[in-house]
Amino acid sequence: SLEEQDLSQRLSQLSMTSHYITEHLNMVNVDTPTNIPLYLSKENKSFEQIISDLSSKELVEELRQMAIVIHQTFLIDLEKLLWTTYLKSGTGQLQLNHTDNDNLNRPHLWPNQVQKLVSKQSPDNIDTAACLTYVTQYLDELDDKMKRYQTTYNMKKNQYVNYLPTIQAFVHQQLQSTRLAIEQKIAIVHYNYNDYVLELKFLAYNPTHQQKQIVQKLNHAKYQEEITKEEYNLLKYRISIEESSPTSLELPKERLLKTIEDQSIQQKLRDQYINIAQQAKKDMIQLYLSSAQAQMDQYQKEFNTKLQQFQVKQQSLPDDKKFNSSMITLIEQRWKNMSDGVKCVYKYKLD
Template sequence: MYHNKVLVFFKPLEDQVLSQKLSQLSMTSFRTPEHLIEITEDQVENIPYYLTKESKSFQQITSDLSSSELIEELRQLAILIHELLMIEFHKSLWTIYLKSGTGQLQLNQMNHPHHHIQPHLWPLEVQKRMRQQSLDSTDMAACLTYVTQHLDQLNNKMKQYQTKYNMKKNQYINYVPKIQTFVHQQLESARLAIEQQTAIVHYNYNDHVFELKLMAYSPSPVQKQIVHTLNHAKYQEQMTTQEFNLLKYRISIHESSPTSVQIPKEKFYKTIKDPSLRQNLHEQFIKIAEQAKKDMRQLSLSTAQAQMDRYHKEFNMKLEQFNLQQVTLPSDEKFNSTLLHLVEKHWKDISQGVNCFYKYKLDLLRLDSHHN
């Protein structure tokens, strides 16, 4: 059915690295708490740490139970709920992969010609998995077969776990709501990760559709260069804005729950016999260290804001230059109203895509801060 279609691949959003400097501006390090331990699809059938016998979080929700046998049964119930949710998450993502690869992904509506363009765009994850199994990732039919088979496998697993879950649920019906709530809370980060990957697929699909629609207008080399320059400037503007907002939020979390400064175990402290002098030095060290942390955070924030402002001004400058060019360019090089609308609509898509990408990072920080 799909043999005659053109197979197109994309570079994922996360590969579009803007600046290494901004990634180094985080002044606080966040440990990965129990509920945020990464869970991949290959781990669906493994017991996650938060449901092991060593897990403090599971011990807490069953602390009012005296029967070790009952606790173990509820742990097995929680494992089944976990497995069902993980399969559900990945089914939703692979369904998006299938829609992208078969040209059925819902597009952002654009009010211009050539709206019928629905490319077949197989995501990078599909290609990677096929190459790992020595399959031809450039073959449309092979990609389709691989994805549909994978979805069939997920459906079969879900049926198996659903049968086991139904049997155990009926035995412990009074405990089900509490266990379900617990597992949902622990898998919130996994749910967010799936949402992020889904958003990236949509972003790249819309981005490629834009390229195809642009080429349908047969733009001149000058017009293509102008569009590329403006799109890149818009992307930089949005990325630096979101990096600044992310850094601000990180700093606000750090300041709302300050950590105590650790005093280095220097030998000279032990040589100070006078308790008053030793305490005075201790207080001075704390004061200097706290001020240094504050100064570093402010420097990071100022640097991020300066870069955000620079790229904002750069985009506006390039846009102003473009508007001036519209007057001086030959008539065959000028952008008509339909082409202008296409480009402006794409800028909105860029903004939405970057916002979705950073929303995931912010949501993870919120989860982390709530569990600390």
């Protein structure tokens, strides 16, 4: 539905990953001898530092090739986790976060990411069959690549068995951000799928057009409330990190200071400049915080007002015109799912 797609697109936009992470993931799709991540390149000395006890350059290069294989297998594993989640969502096999007491058939929901890729390949055909074919073919390609890398790994692992734990730990550490990015993508697929299921359950009660509009407005207000709250918390967190980090203010290259021969006056002017700059920085931070809090309070108030108006209206309606208790429960479950989804996105922003 349009409403579900809106939530899905919003969560996806919120979770944009860095170019560095995207670059790692793109490497899964490239099979060339030059497909070497920056941290394992010869120009980067971090790999050599972890095996610094080796004197043989040839052995270092052989271990570097082994590290590249481990890097690729780790990426493929992550990519398979993500695309298996896409497959489960698209074939109705995804585990629901909420208790599913009824016998509603699990819907098929292909994530936006899959639909976009399929539409590039065949713009006029993005139905379930096309999405299923695309995803299964891609998973097969990943399996083939994994087999090739696994074969290489198995052939060489006995030669370098003493170094493997160190290399594996190093590679996994370097790919920590990539792993977190994939986990976030997987979590968002779950939140979107749950939202879709809850929406279908709500629609099964045949709400009127007016009731649908009411829910849509409440959902939008709830989303704005959640986003501004998390933006405020994120800003506070980043400010706390900034304040805890030792920073030094650089003085402008002011010729006037150098012309002052009296060192005490020169130092006094420097101190005044630093004090003014520090105060200006504090004032700016406070302005950011105040603006973010004002926006958060505004959207919280708007949601509470809309909710109160809805509740008052409900009480004045005859029973056959009201939202029944099951519909209210589903609305609240969607809000909880939406809130959890937004928190998930911002959790990774904090990390």
